[in-house]
Amino acid sequence: MRNAATITRLLIIVIISVLIFPFMTASPLSYTKEIYRTLQWVVPLTVVILVKSYFVNMFAPKAYQSKYAVLISYFSNLAIFAALELLVLKSATKPLIQHFCLFNMFAFGIMYAEAFRLNSLAPAASEARLAALTARIRPHFLFNSLNAAISLIRLRPYDAEVLLENLANLFRAQLRDGSQSSTLGQEIEWAQEYIAIEQIRMGHMRVQVMWQHHAPDDAETPHLLLQPLLENAVFHGVESAHRPGIISVQTKQSKSSIYIRIENPYTPPDDATQVKPHKSNSMALKNLQERLRLMYDNDAKIQSKEEDGMFRLDIRLPYRKKTSDVNRLFG
Numbered sequence: 001m002r003n004a005a006t007i008t009r010l011l012i013i014v015i016i017s018v019l020i021f022p023f024m025t026a027s028p029l030s031y032t033k034e035i036y037r038t039l040q041w042v043v044p045l046t047v048v049i050l051v052k053s054y055f056v057n058m059f060a061p062k063a064y065q066s067k068y069a070v071l072i073s074y075f076s077n078l079a080i081f082a083a084l085e086l087l088v089l090k091s092a093t094k095p096l097i098q099h100f101c102l103f104n105m106f107a108f109g110i111m112y113a114e115a116f117r118l119n120s121l122a123p124a125a126s127e128a129r130l131a132a133l134t135a136r137i138r139p140h141f142l143f144n145s146l147n148a149a150i151s152l153i154r155l156r157p158y159d160a161e162v163l164l165e166n167l168a169n170l171f172r173a174q175l176r177d178g179s180q181s182s183t184l185g186q187e188i189e190w191a192q193e194y195i196a197i198e199q200i201r202m203g204h205m206r207v208q209v210m211w212q213h214h215a216p217d218d219a220e221t222p223h224l225l226l227q228p229l230l231e232n233a234v235f236h237g238v239e240s241a242h243r244p245g246i247i248s249v250q251t252k253q254s255k256s257s258i259y260i261r262i263e264n265p266y267t268p269p270d271d272a273t274q275v276k277p278h279k280s281n282s283m284a285l286k287n288l289q290e291r292l293r294l295m296y297d298n299d300a301k302i303q304s305k306e307e308d309g310m311f312r313l314d315i316r317l318p319y320r321k322k323t324s325d326v327n328r329l330f331g
Contacts, residue, residue: 005298006114007050013109014046021102041091041099045084049077074107141231142167148201163200166193173224181295182225183322184251184258185217191226191249198234207238208246215251219258220322222291229262229288229313237264237311258317266311285313292317 022034029037056063056076063072081103085091091099145167152160173190188211198207209230230247238245248263285304292300292315299318304311 009113010050010110011046013113014042014106017102017105017109018042038102041084041089042102044088045081045103048080048084052076052080070111077107078103141235145197145201152200159200163197166197169193170197170227173227181220181322182223183217184215184219184221187221187224187226188213188217188249188251190224191230194227194230195234195247202239206244207234208244210246210248212248212250215253215258215260216319216321218321219253219317220320221258221317222288222295225288225315226260226262229285232285233262233264233311237266241265241267253319256319258319260315260317262313264311266306266309288315 018035018038021038022031027034053073063069066072081100085096085099145163149160149163149167152163170190170193192211195207195209226249230249233247234245237247243265245265248261250259250261252259285302289302292302296318301314301316303314305314306312
C-alpha cells in the first residue's frame with residue numbers, strides 16, 4: 001500500500017471483480033442495477049481499507065513488517081467489512097454471504113497478484129545487484145587513482161594519503177553486504193570522496209562541483225546512487241574534453257518526493273576537441289533505472305536530456321525515512 005502502482009493494481013482487480021460478480025449470482029435485477037448495488041458496498045469498503053492502510057503505514061509501520069503481517073492485514077480488513085455490512089448497511093443473511101465471498105475474492109486475488117509479481121522479479125533483482133556491483137567502479141578509475149597515488153607519495157604525501165583513504169572508503173561501500181538501500185546524506189558523502197580523488201588526480205581547476213543540497217539527509221535511496229552517476233559525469237563530461245568542467249548536483253524535497261539533478265558538460269563523440277573518443281556508456285543509467293523499478297515500482301522516475309552542450313539527469317524518489325540499523329536491532 002506504499003505506492004501508486006500497488007493501489008492501481010488493487011483498483012483494477014476490484015473493478016474486474018465487480019464486473020464479473022453479476023454473472024455469478026442469480027439476481028433478478030438487470031446487469032447494470034446489480035453492478036450499482038455491488039458498488040454501494042464495494043466503494044466505501046475499498047476507501048476505508050485504503051485509508052486504514054495509509055495510517056497504519058504512517059503511524060505503525062512495524063505492523064506490516066512482522067511475520068504476522070498477512071494475518072494482521074486480512075483480519076483488520078475483515079473487521080472493517082463486518083462493521084460496514086452489519087452496522088452500516090445492515091445486510092440480510094444471503095447478501096452478506098455473497099459479499100463475504102466477493103470480499104475474499106478481492107483479498108486473495110490481490111495477495112496472489114502481488115506475490116506472483118514479486119516472485120517473477122526475484123531473478124531480475126539478483127541480476128540487477130550483480131550488475132550494480134560490477135558497474136560501480138570502472139577499472140580505468142582504479143588504475144589511474146593508484147598510479148596517481150604512487151606519483152604523489154614523495155612530492156605530496158598528504159594528498160596521496162587522502163586519495164588512498166577515500167579510495168578505501170569507496171571500495172568498502174562497494175563491497176558492503178546487506179541492504180540495498182542507503183541515505184541521501186551517506187550517498188553525498190561517498191560522492192564527495194570520489195570527487196576528491198578525481199580532483200587530486202586531475203586537478204581542482206579541471207574538476208569542479210557545485211553542491212546545492214536542500215533535501216533531508218535521512219531520505220532513503222538505493223545503495224551507491226550518486227557515485228556511479230558522478231563517475232559518468234567526470235568520465236564523459238570532463239575527462240573527454242580539453243577544458244575544465246563544472247558539474248552541478250542539486251537536491252530538494254517537494255511534498256512527498258525527493259528530486260535530484262546532475263548536470264555536466266557534454267561533448268558529442270564526433271567532436272574534434274575531444275581528448276579521447278569516449279563512447280557513451282549507459283550501463284550505469286540502465287542499472288539505476290532497474291534498481292529504482294525494483295525498489296519503488298512506478299513511484300520513482302529517471303530522465304536524461306542533452307541540450308546546449310550540457311547533459312542533464314533528473315531523478316525523482318519517494319521520500320521515505322531510512323530506518324536506523326540500531327533501531328532495527330533493538331526495535
